[in-house]
Amino acid sequence: MQPKTGERPSLWPGLLGIAGVAVYLIVFLMIESQVGVAVLLVGGAAAVVLAARFGALERMRTSFAGREGSMDIAVPAAVLALVLVFHQDHFTLLLVATVMIFMTASLGLTVQFGFAGVLNFAGAAFLGIGCYTAAVLTKNTGLSHLLVILAGGVMAALIGGLLLYPVLRTRGHYSAVITIAFTLLFKTFLEVNDALGGPQGLRVDGLNLFGWAFNDNIALTETVELSFYTNYVLASLVLVCLGFAFLRRLDRSWIGLNMDAVRLDETASACFGYNISRWQITAFTVGNFLIGMAGALYAMMLGFIAPTNFTFGDSLILVSIVLLGGIGNPWGIAVATTIVIVLPEKLQMIQEYRFLLYAAMVILILLFRPRGLLPRPLRAYFPGWQPK
């Protein structure tokens, strides 16, 4: 039964916001000069501050919350517009696809950190499991690549299953050490294992779905040709949309409610008869599955993977994305991933300093805005529902 929502909030603030962000991103990605990038960054920050000051952000938020269906179409449409603009630019499209793949992986971490409160400092390791599964399967079997992506997720979930028992038995700091030890163990294992390419890594075949080779440029007409990365942008867009829809369903279901209870107070929820282990297992497995799928697609897009892609530092980057966005809020993840992935690529002068800057940024956020850029709002079961 749909509760009375009164007047539905206007569509325009949300659409204008999306359009504004899209135009901003297009200009940002197009511009080459470092001065231009710096000016745009300052301009963007100022625009956000001004928008917050005059209540425009608040109106956008209501619009997003109230007209979910329209926004769910508008945002991917904006991404497609971005792709059209850059249809021949390999590098930019690769960047866009990378952002969406990392978004998917961070959505997985959100289920673990944000919903059930299971600490996972092995995000990069599970991403790596997905990558190496894809590498091995594409090389040695003729399995359909759609299944390879699924297999990446399944492998990550299964290997994560090995960690379940110690993760569930331990609490707090004790459980953090298990995933950290696993990350180090995983990278060392890859480096010394010659069957998996050792420190040199492995080549991965490109994605090929039912005869549609993703590594070929798309020739629309004789003269217009789309970069082959367009394929990967589309694939990762589909993946991130599925992940997003799944996360939202999960959030609004009784499962999400149970996970929240388990995260907020284990003792109290145990007293009310919640099965704590069940929800922690579910969250850990589902999260790793998402991360693994993202990894499989990532490997096929990159075409080459090596152990240095999956270090503890990379796990920390994934965790900082989740934290920066606001733990548990998928829109926050979208914003945070874009910032964390795109910024160092565009600002060549900070490329060398990026780990330093991320770390400093997270420290400042923890000290001054511990709930992240876009804190998780109260759960809304119906679009536009307002508590009376």
Next chain:
Amino acid sequence: MDVGLFGQYVMNGLMLGMMYALVAVGFTLFFGVLDVINFAHGDSLMVGAFTGLATYLGLRELGVVWPAVQVPVVLAAATAAMAVAGALIARYLVLPLKSAPALNTLLITLMLGTVLRESIRLFYPAGANPKPFPALLPAGAVELGNFSLRADNMLMLSAGLVVIVAVHLVINRTKLGLAIRAVAQDEETARTMGIDFTRIVLVTFAIGSALAAFAGIMNGLYYNEINFGIGLLLGVIGFSSAIIGGLGNIYGAIIGGFLFAALQTIGAVALPFASAYKDVFAFAVVILIMAIRPTGLLSEKVSERV
């Protein structure tokens, strides 16, 4: 296996164990007073080692070339610098987050570790490359059959032992140690008894970080080389050691440190497959131990009040 080779492995294991134990004691001290994990601890060790190296180079510039002067000055500079750094970390990063979720403290110190690591890599002259660490200790050795007992290793082992005994005495025999133990047991009661909580926390962080700097110098002297990345692995190993020993228990941390070194040595020597897997083996066993004893070997007593 012949006795000489066996002796070498035991010696190597003991040296590693001493370093791990020193790091683990720091972790367990911090956890005792504040219930936090300072993940920047390993990187404090690394910065300590670099401070020592810089001090050595400075001394050489000044024309001081006698090891009898160099060693104490290098040690003093490194431990003092890290003690101050430790107190600053506690004051400005850890204490402000005291009432925040544990995850936030974990993250802020992890990120501080990254900041330290990257700063050394970027701002220390040619910091991205491994740096040779000078051999400051006498190089003689006693031959026992085909096993040579090196004087510098013996010196380092005894120095480590002295430091551990000193920490034990400070914690158990002094008024400061009494205050640290009181704060670890119950913060509020300690406060009402007139103990300056903030000061004790700062002092504890200073002691722990100074221990890390000591371990860092040991690490440099033992391997004759340091690089900006040593802190990460040593930090995680120290943390794992403190955890398998049982957080908050100093003796547990020492046992954990030597246990981890033993695991690595066994992994390198006795396992059928390549010794390259020694870390994989050691961490896998740590995960296994945690599964069997979730709060460590000498576990703290836990009872949750609701």
